[in-house]
Amino acid sequence: MTRYAALFAFLLIAGATGFVFAGTSDPISGTASHGGETSLNPMEWATNTALWTLIIFLTVFGILYKLGFGPIAKALDDREQGILDKIASAQQQNEEAKVLLKQYQEKLDRAKDEVRLIIENAKKDALRQAEDIAAKAREAADQERSRATKEIESATVSALQSIAERSAVLAANLAGKMIRASIKPEQHRSLIDAALEEFTRADNTERRTVNL
Amino acid sequence: MAGGINVNDLAGHVKDTDYFHFPWGHWHIPESLVNIGMTKFVLIEMAAAVLMLAVFIPMAGKLRGGMPAKGRFWNMIEVFLLYIKDQVIVPSIGSAKDAAPYVPYLWTLFFFVLFCNLGGMLPWMGSPTGSVTVTAVLALCTLTLVIATGIFRHGFSGFWLGMVPHIEGKVGPINLAAVLSPILFVLEVFSFFVKHFSLCIRLMANMFGGHLMLAVFLAFIPMAAWSVFCWIPVTLLSFAASVAISFLELFVAFLQAYIFTFLTSVYIGMSIHQH
Numbered sequence: 001m002t003r004y005a006a007l008f009a010f011l012l013i014a015g016a017t018g019f020v021f022a023g024t025s026d027p028i029s030g031t032a033s034h035g036g037e038t039s040l041n042p043m044e045w046a047t048n049t050a051l052w053t054l055i056i057f058l059t060v061f062g063i064l065y066k067l068g069f070g071p072i073a074k075a076l077d078d079r080e081q082g083i084l085d086k087i088a089s090a091q092q093q094n095e096e097a098k099v100l101l102k103q104y105q106e107k108l109d110r111a112k113d114e115v116r117l118i119i120e121n122a123k124k125d126a127l128r129q130a131e132d133i134a135a136k137a138r139e140a141a142d143q144e145r146s147r148a149t150k151e152i153e154s155a156t157v158s159a160l161q162s163i164a165e166r167s168a169v170l171a172a173n174l175a176g177k178m179i180r181a182s183i184k185p186e187q188h189r190s191l192i193d194a195a196l197e198e199f200t201r202a203d204n205t206e207r208r209t210v211n212l
Numbered sequence: 213m214a215g216g217i218n219v220n221d222l223a224g225h226v227k228d229t230d231y232f233h234f235p236w237g238h239w240h241i242p243e244s245l246v247n248i249g250m251t252k253f254v255l256i257e258m259a260a261a262v263l264m265l266a267v268f269i270p271m272a273g274k275l276r277g278g279m280p281a282k283g284r285f286w287n288m289i290e291v292f293l294l295y296i297k298d299q300v301i302v303p304s305i306g307s308a309k310d311a312a313p314y315v316p317y318l319w320t321l322f323f324f325v326l327f328c329n330l331g332g333m334l335p336w337m338g339s340p341t342g343s344v345t346v347t348a349v350l351a352l353c354t355l356t357l358v359i360a361t362g363i364f365r366h367g368f369s370g371f372w373l374g375m376v377p378h379i380e381g382k383v384g385p386i387n388l389a390a391v392l393s394p395i396l397f398v399l400e401v402f403s404f405f406v407k408h409f410s411l412c413i414r415l416m417a418n419m420f421g422g423h424l425m426l427a428v429f430l431a432f433i434p435m436a437a438w439s440v441f442c443w444i445p446v447t448l449l450s451f452a453a454s455v456a457i458s459f460l461e462l463f464v465a466f467l468q469a470y471i472f473t474f475l476t477s478v479y480i481g482m483s484i485h486q487h
Contacts, residue, residue, distance in 0.1 A: 042420045046345045048249025049228060053257060053340070053349040060261040061320040068268035069316035072275055072293065077312075079278035 161196070168195040226423045228253040228343050234336050253340035260327035260340075264320070296322055296473060304477035306485055314480055317357065322473040325350065325415065329465035332423050333458065341468070342419040344412060351412035354476045358408070362483035374486035375400035411475055418468050422461045429453045 064070070172191050230246045231238040241250060271289055274281050281290045297311075301318050305311040325341060332339025340346045362371035376396045379389040429450045436446035 042342075042416060043344050044227070045348075046228060046249075046251070046343070049251055049254055049343065049345045050349050052249055052254040053346045054353070056254070056257045056261050057320075057324060057350065057353065060264055060324065061317060063265060064268055064320055065316045068265070068272050069319045071272035072268065072319075073297075073312070073315045075272070075275035075278055076294065076297070079275075079280070082278050 161200070164196055164199040165192070168192045168199070171195065225338070225427045226342060226420060228338070228340075228345075232336055252338055253343055253346060256331045256337055257324075257328060257340050257346070260324060260331060263327055264323050268323075293319060300470070300474050301477045304474060305481040310481075310484055311477075314357075314361075314477070318473050318477060321350065321354070321476060322469050325472050326465060326469035329419060329469055330462075332419060333462055333465065339419045339423055339465075341415050342423055344416045347412035347416040350415075350472070351408050354411060354479065355405075355408040357476075358479045358483045361480055362486075365484055366486065371483065371486075372401070373397070375404060407475075407479065411472060415468050415472055418464055422457065422464055426454055426457050426461065429457060 169192065172188055172195075176188075225233065228251045230251050231240045232252060241252065241255065267289065271281070271286060274286055275290070281287050296319060297315055301315055302308050302311045305314065328340040328346065330339075331337045332342065359371070362374075365371070366374050376393050379392055379396075381388050432450045433443070433447050436443045
């Protein structure tokens with residue numbers, strides 16, 4: 001509104017000044033030379049030319065204010081404002097992107113920590129399982145060895161019994177031949193049992209001595 | 213007039229007349245138009261005005277809604293407009309907000325002065341800004357705008373009295389402000405009008421002087437026509453000098469339009485931001 005008021009005042013004063021000039025013009029010097037004598041005085045005044053200049057200038061200004069320079073100025077201001085808005089928007093988006101990046105970075109760091117923890121746990125589990133497996137294997141081996149030892153001992157006892165038995169039979173047969181005496185089957189059996197018992201006792205005594 | 217020069221022929225190319233001087237003769241402006249004051253300069257001013265309308269009204273359509281201009285010509289015009297607005301008007305007036313109401317006037321002033329100046333570069337035309345009448349009217353418009361701006365901003369008395377700088381201090385019992393303010397007021401008001409008067413004289417003198425120099429250089433050619441041995445070197449030299457001066461005039465046409473617009477912006481800025 002103030003702009004239009006200033007423009008109106010300007011046009012009013014300028015127009016009034018032009019009409020004052022026109023009203024005081026000399027009809028002879030009021031126009032430029034007419035093909036006759038032309039002076040080279042640069043300060044020569046031509047009132048009609050002044051009036052026309054004023055009319056032309058104000059007219060072109062008025063038209064361009066409405067249809068040319070006014071809209072151009074507005075368009076340039078709009079464009080400038082649009083660029084400023086876009087820059088502000090870009091800056092805001094940049095700030096938001098930085099915040100998001102920071103959040104994602106924190107998530108990534110947390111994920112890395114989790115991965116590290118998972119790997120460490122997995123390693124611990126694997127180690128524990130390996131130890132369990134080794135312990136079981138060791139236990140199984142011990143059991144196997146123990147069983148084998150018992151079998152060996154059993155076989156040894158059995159072999160010794162068999163040897164003692166055969167030795168006793170051989171000794172009895174040998175003794176019978178030597179004395180030519182007839183030994184009844186009951187006596188023969190009791191001699192063998194006594195010899196085996198003696199043998200077994202002696203064998204156990206020897207083993208205890210070895211274990212000690 | 214062999215071997216001489218008629219001042220009317222010389223002045224006819226520089227001053228305002230009621231005819232156009234073409235190689236095939238004079239074309240006199242119809243009497244009916246001359247009677248209402250339409251001279252060669254007035255018709256050239258009209259042509260400049262029509263040219264401005266033909267350029268800037270379509271330009272406004274192309275830039276509507278903040279769209280960028282397309283095409284070399286329209287981009288060139290936009291560069292002119294933006295340069296004048298951002299590098300001349302806004303810095304001189306002080307801020308974009310203060311400058312905004314004056315931008316259309318100053319654009320009009322720049323291009324009107326520029327097109328009138330360039331009229332003198334066209335064959336058989338002339339430069340209306342070589343006439344003190346034309347430049348005085350433009351300076352008068354600026355003066356009116358500056359006074360209207362000052363009164364609108366500061367009030368009638370505030371504008372005129374605001375021209376006097378603030379003075380403090382005493383010399384003995386004498387109050388300096390009371391003594392110096394009236395003197396400074398007269399000086400500042402006188403300076404104010406002289407500054408605007410210098411606007412019209414500067415533009416007119418530059419354009420008139422440049423075209424007169426061109427005319428004088430070319431006038432050497434008929435003056436040397438009394439001898440072929442003299443005429444040939446004089447013609448060559450005159451032609452070369454005229455070409456050089458024409459380039460200078462082309463530069464001066466832009467420079468003077470710039471200076472006129474720049475000083476008008478400065479004066480508007482001074483009326484807005486007083487002492």
